[in-house]
Amino acid sequence: xxxxxxxxxxxxxxxxxxxxxxxxxxxxxxxxxxxxxxxxxxxxxxxxxxxxxxxxxxxxxxxxxxxxxxxxxxxxxxxxxxxxxxxxxxxxxxxxxxxxxxxxxxxxxxxxxxxxxxxxxxxxxxxxxxxxxxxxxxxxxxxxxxxxxxxxxxxxxxxxxxxxxxxxxxxxxxxxxxxxxxxxxxxxxxxxxxxxxxxxxxxxxxxxxxxxxxxxxxxxxxxxxxxxxxxxxxxxxxxxxxxxxxxxxxxxxxxxxxxxxxxxxxxxxxxxxxxxxxxxxxxxxxxxxxxxxxxxxxxxxxxxxxxxxxxxxxxxxxxxxxxxxxxxxxxxxxxxxxxxxxxxxxxxxxxxxxxxxxxxxxxxxxxxxxxxxxxxxxxxxxxxxxxxxxxxxxxxxx
Numbered sequence: 001x002x003x004x005x006x007x008x009x010x011x012x013x014x015x016x017x018x019x020x021x022x023x024x025x026x027x028x029x030x031x032x033x034x035x036x037x038x039x040x041x042x043x044x045x046x047x048x049x050x051x052x053x054x055x056x057x058x059x060x061x062x063x064x065x066x067x068x069x070x071x072x073x074x075x076x077x078x079x080x081x082x083x084x085x086x087x088x089x090x091x092x093x094x095x096x097x098x099x100x101x102x103x104x105x106x107x108x109x110x111x112x113x114x115x116x117x118x119x120x121x122x123x124x125x126x127x128x129x130x131x132x133x134x135x136x137x138x139x140x141x142x143x144x145x146x147x148x149x150x151x152x153x154x155x156x157x158x159x160x161x162x163x164x165x166x167x168x169x170x171x172x173x174x175x176x177x178x179x180x181x182x183x184x185x186x187x188x189x190x191x192x193x194x195x196x197x198x199x200x201x202x203x204x205x206x207x208x209x210x211x212x213x214x215x216x217x218x219x220x221x222x223x224x225x226x227x228x229x230x231x232x233x234x235x236x237x238x239x240x241x242x243x244x245x246x247x248x249x250x251x252x253x254x255x256x257x258x259x260x261x262x263x264x265x266x267x268x269x270x271x272x273x274x275x276x277x278x279x280x281x282x283x284x285x286x287x288x289x290x291x292x293x294x295x296x297x298x299x300x301x302x303x304x305x306x307x308x309x310x311x312x313x314x315x316x317x318x319x320x321x322x323x324x325x326x327x328x329x330x331x332x333x334x335x336x337x338x339x340x341x342x343x344x345x346x347x348x349x350x351x352x353x354x355x356x357x358x359x360x361x362x363x364x365x366x367x368x369x370x371x372x373x374x375x376x377x378x379x380x381x382x383x384x385x386x387x388x389x390x391x392x393x394x395x396x397x398x
Contacts, residue, residue, distance in 0.1 A: 001025070001026045001027065001077045001078070001315060002026075002027050002029060002069065002073050002074065002075065002076045002077050002078070003021050003026040003027065003028055003029065003076075003077060003078040003079075003080070003314075003315075004029045004030075004031065004065075004066065004069060004076055004078065004079040004080070004093075005017060005018055005021070005028060005029070005030050005031075005047075005080060005081070006030075006031045006056065006062075006079065006080070006081035006083070006086055006089075006090065007031070007032060007033070007056055007081055007083060007086065008030050008032070008043060008047070009032055009034060009038075009039055009040070009043060010083075011083075011292070011293075011365075012040075013293060013295060013296055013307075014082065014083075015040060015042050015043035015046065016295075016305070016307035016308075017082060017307050017310065017311065018030070018043060018046040018047055019042070019046045019307065019308070020305065020307040020308035020309075020310060020311030020312070021046075021311045021314075021315070022046045022047075023308055023311065024308075024311050024312050024315045024316065025315075026078075026311070026315055027048045027049075027073060028046060028047045028048050029047070029048060029049050029050075029051070029069045029073065029076075030043075030047040030049070030050045030051070031050075031051050031053060031056070031062065031065045032050060032051075032052055032053070033052070033053050033054065033055055033056045034052070035052065036050055036052060049069070049072070049073075051064075051065035051068055051069065053065060056086065056089075057089075059089065059092070062089065062093060063093075063096065066079070066093055066096075066097055070097065076097055076099055077099070077101060078099065078101050078102065078314065079093050079094055079097070079099055079102065080102060080314075082259060082288050082289055083288060084112075084286055084288050084291075087103065087108060087111065087112065087287065087288065088105070088108045088112065090102065090103070091103050091104060091105040091107075091108050092105055101257060101314075102257065103254070103258070103287060107254045110253065110254060111253070111254075111285060111286065111287045112157050113156050113157055114154070114155075114156050114157070114158075114186055114284060115131070115133070115156050115186060117282070117284060117285050118131070118282070120249070120252045120253045120285070121249070121252070121282030123252040124245070124248040124249050124251070124252035124253075124282070125248060126245055126248065126249065126264075126280065126281065126282040127274055127275060127279070127281050127282070128281055128282045128283075129152075129188040129189045129190075129191050129265075129274075129281060129283075130147060130188070130189045130273070130274075131186050131187060131188045131189070132186070132187050133156075133184065133185070133186060133187070134153055134177075134181065134185035134186060134187045136177070137173060137174055137177035140153075140167075140173050140176075140177060140187055141170060141173055141174075143187050144167070144170070144173060147189040147190075148189075148190075149167070149168050149169055149190075150166045150167055150168045150190045151166075151167050151173075151187055151188065151189060151190060152164065152165070152166060152167070152187065152188040152189070152190055152221070153165045153167055153176055153185055153186070153187055154185065154186055154188070155183050155184070155185055155186070156183070156184040156185065156186050157183065157184070158183075164221050164224070164225070165225065166190065166221060166222070166225070191265045191267065191271075191274075191281060191283075192267070192268040192269055192271075193265045193266050193267045193268035193269075193281075194215065194216070194265070194266050194268065195215075195216045195219070195220060195263065195264070195265055195283065196213055196214065196215040196216065196242065196263075196264055196266065197213060197214045197215075197261060197262060197263050197264070197290060198211065198213055198238075198242060198243075198245070198246030198249065198260075198262040198264065199211065199212050199213070199214060199259075199260065199261050199262070199289075199290050199294070199298075200212065200246075200250075200259075200260055201258070201259050201260070201306075201309065201310055201313050201319075202250060202255045202256065202257065202258055202260065202313075203256075203257060203313050203317045203318055204256050204257045204317050205256070205317075206250055206251060206255050206256055207318075208247065208250055209309070209313050209318065209319050209321075210306070210309055210319070210321060211238065211243070211246065212234055212235075212238065212298055212301070212302075213234065213235050213238045213239075213242050213246070214232050214233065214234050214235075214290065214294065214297075215232065215233055215234075215235060216230070216231065216232050217230070217231035217232065217233075217388055217392075218230065218231070220368065223333075223368070223370075224367060224368055227335050227337055227338075228335065228338075229332070229333060229334055229335060229338060229370065229392050229394075230333040230368075230369060230370055231330065231331065231332050231333065231388050231391075231392065232294075232297075232330065232331055232333075233328050233329065233330035233331075233384050233388075234297060234298070234301045234328050234329050234330075235328065235381075236326050236327060236328050236380075236381065237326070241280060242264075242280070245264065245280050245282075246262060249262050249282070249285065253285060253287075255287065257313070257314060257317075258287045258288075259287070259288055259289045259310060260285070260286070260287055261285070261286040261287075261288060261289065261290045261291075262282075262284075262285050262286075263283040263284045263285070263286075264280050264281060264282060264283055265280070265281045265283055266278060266279070266280055266281075267279045267280075267281065289310075291365075291368070291369075292361075292365050292368070292369050293331070293357070293373075293375065295307065296356075296357070296375075297329040297331060297375060298329070300327075300329040300356045300375065300377050301326060301327050301328060301329035301377060302324060302326055302327075303324060303325070304321065304324065309321065327377050327378060327379055328377070328378050328379075328380075328381060328383075328384050329356070329375065329376070329377050329378075330375070330376055330377075330378065330384050330387055330388070331369075331373050331374065331375045331376075332347075332370075332373065332374045332387065332388060332391035332392060333361075333369045333370020333371075333372075333373045334370050334371065334372050334373070334374075334391065334392070335370055335371055336371045336372075338394055339394060339395040340391070340392070340393065340394055340395065341393040341394065341395055342390060342391065342393065344358065344372060344374070347374050347390070347391055348374075350390065351374070351376050351387065351390075354376040354377055354378060354383075354387075355374060355375070355376045356375045356376060356377055357373075357374075357375045358372070358373070358374045358375070359372070359373060360372055361373060374391055
């Protein structure tokens, strides 16, 4: 099997997808935008051939890379990046080289347009926040009058909470619309409640081969825009209602042979027109692994190799995961701009038996996940709560 993997060198942990593919006898062909010599030895050892382009955004160069691989190795069976930024480009390459595996170009908008996602959530019977396109300041003010402040303004196509704003009054709405938007923007009512995910892998029949759920300790949007601390943890046992809505989403969306990452809100209060407190609402969907080092967190919580599991499902279309003890893996993302009660050294000492990693993040990840992250594994949810209390406690100025 000829498997083209685009940009396996970034994020850094993505070389392990190549290792999984090699373990299951795929020929791994990499397209990169950096010198081959700069690749880690681990990645070099797990690819069979490599084509270097000056920019992954240069589609003509990608065409030449795919042509080279096709000429040398025959028909390409898969092309994948598992990266949100390149999903549309992956799909275009599939169409141009008649590759029938993976997301087709016809379905990319279903995964990347937030307004389009709402249609599929509706098909799954899952409510979403009320919304409209951000077309004028007058319509935005009318929207806020209908649903109350705050309201959210965000790109229809975008990654994470970047360029997403919470508007709390008329003045902030007017300021937001004072300059023309460079992309299509949406307005949504603000949803009070907790954010969580349903993450996993499907085969070609949309059968879930593995699933887990991660919960955030606060608002991702606020953590990004206000440079606050952020925390996330996996649950040991997926609650029945989360398993239900997650499974319905997998069936409603075109999720064949994918890593999926669904995001939801759980209402923190009764909201007329949406539901009672505890109701689950659809937020967004991504057809790729959860971001950053969350795949590694899945490994820490389950003591297996999720990269290999993904590779096996892509190649063999199924996987049988042996029974194992699940734990909770948590990360605490801390900001350089915040003074905390406990130092990084104190955290590493206090949690030396549970800590799996502590590291500085590159700027591309730090904006959403913190400048320094601590990742630890726990047997109980009480231990998880204590971990966040210890790592996130801030000093109070006199």
